[in-house]
Amino acid sequence: MAEFLYVTAALLLLLTGLGLARMLWGPSPADRMMAAQLVGTGGGAIALLIATASGATAMIDVALVLALLAAFAAVALSLGEPGTQQRDGGANS
Amino acid sequence: MSLMADTLTIAAVSAGLFFFLAGTVGLLRFPDTLTRLHALTKADNLGFGLIVLGLLPQSPDVASGLKLVVVWLLVQLAGASASQLIAQFASKGGPSA
Amino acid sequence: MPAEAEWRQSVFSLAALRRFATYLALWLILIGFNIADLAIGVAAAAWATIVSILLLPVNDRQISPLALAKHCLRLPWQSLVAGADVARRALDPRLPVQPGFITHATGLADGPGRNAFRAIMSLQPGTLPVSVAKSGDMLIHCLDMSQPIAAQLVDEEALFLQLTKGGEKHPKRNG
Numbered sequence: 483m484a485e486f487l488y489v490t491a492a493l494l495l496l497l498t499g500l501g502l503a504r505m506l507w508g509p510s511p512a513d514r515m516m517a518a519q520l521v522g523t524g525g526g527a528i529a530l531l532i533a534t535a536s537g538a539t540a541m542i543d544v545a546l547v548l549a550l551l552a553a554f555a556a557v558a559l560s561l562g563e564p565g566t567q568q569r570d571g572g573a574n575s
Numbered sequence: 576m577s578l579m580a581d582t583l584t585i586a587a588v589s590a591g592l593f594f595f596l597a598g599t600v601g602l603l604r605f606p607d608t609l610t611r612l613h614a615l616t617k618a619d620n621l622g623f624g625l626i627v628l629g630l631l632p633q634s635p636d637v638a639s640g641l642k643l644v645v646v647w648l649l650v651q652l653a654g655a656s657a658s659q660l661i662a663q664f665a666s667k668g669g670p671s672a
Numbered sequence: 673m674p675a676e677a678e679w680r681q682s683v684f685s686l687a688a689l690r691r692f693a694t695y696l697a698l699w700l701i702l703i704g705f706n707i708a709d710l711a712i713g714v715a716a717a718a719w720a721t722i723v724s725i726l727l728l729p730v731n732d733r734q735i736s737p738l739a740l741a742k743h744c745l746r747l748p749w750q751s752l753v754a755g756a757d758v759a760r761r762a763l764d765p766r767l768p769v770q771p772g773f774i775t776h777a778t779g780l781a782d783g784p785g786r787n788a789f790r791a792i793m794s795l796q797p798g799t800l801p802v803s804v805a806k807s808g809d810m811l812i813h814c815l816d817m818s819q820p821i822a823a824q825l826v827d828e829e830a831l832f833l834q835l836t837k838g839g840e841k842h843p844k845r846n847g
Contacts, residue, residue, distance in 0.1 A: 512665035523619040556657030597759030621755030655791040
């Protein structure tokens with residue numbers, strides 16, 4: 483069973499990487515923020531697969547942290563000015 | 576018993592992988608930002624859920640199974656809220672609710 | 673103390689206690705049970721309860737357990753339908769998407785109820801709430817405009833309203 487889970491994790495890594503490359507390319511900032519969401523779901527799923535395959539339960543915490551980071555990244559984005567690309571902590575709308 | 580658990584795992588995890596594949600294809604093919612957001616939130620969240628479902632029979636004890644379920648709930652909740660925040664940001668309009 | 677105030681206070685403490693128990697349970701699931709660590713868990717749960725009451729004040733709206741159970745059973749199925757719908761469109765060589773916007777005049781009052789409805793809609797097939805005006809006009813992005821989405825939204829809202837036994841309905845709105 484562990485082999486199957488590792489192979490799935492590797493395939494998932496490939497898919498997530500492909501999606502990440504696509505989203506980081508843009509064109510809009512919202513596209514790039516979706517890359518962070520992709521790390522949350524795709525990366526989280528990879529971490530869970532590895533956790534179960536290897537028995538290293540600490541990997542579950544990795545998935546948890548990825549999901550949390552993705553959520554807070556989206557909140558941080560939406561607190562910035564819509565449509566602008568300023569980096570210096572946008573004003574609270 | 577173990578055979579049944581393994582069958583369920585392989586079926587659900589494979590299905591989950593399929594939906595991640597569909598989500599990635601959607602990201603590559605869909606024409607605009609908001610449509611791509613549909614692909615990301617719907618397909619990938621389902622893929623994640625199916626993988627968690629598939630991993631449940633393999634968890635060594637009830638506690639780690641529960642933990643997997645909590646992670647899944649968090650991802651669902653985060654996905655549902657984050658997708659709306661990103662959608663609102665992408666459409667550059669509308670007062671925040 | 674007048675009976676009304678006393679009643680409110682008991683509702684409040686019960687709700688706070690329930691939240692505290694939920695957070696403590698979550699902490700125990702995530703960190704694991706260990707007598708030495710428990711003090712940290714209790715402190716974290718207490719802190720989470722305070723923050724949650726500040727952010728989401730207690731109200732005495734009743735949620736019908738039966739309707740909640742029905743919803744919880746329905747959501748995974750809806751999620752499956754939504755994912756399959758997106759997958760089918762993404763993998764179809766003809767790429768059958770017709771994206772567009774639709775406006776749905778919601779009767780839900782601004783607040784947790786409306787937010788919960790938006791979250792549920794974002795998991796439904798083909799719809800993604802974008803923004804909502806103070807008046808209650810919800811802007812929704814649709815994957816396929818040829819689908820009868822407006823009717824679907826009205827149905828969903830009616831179903832959602834079963835969760836709360838009234839009390840949350842907006843003063844009469846057209847639409």
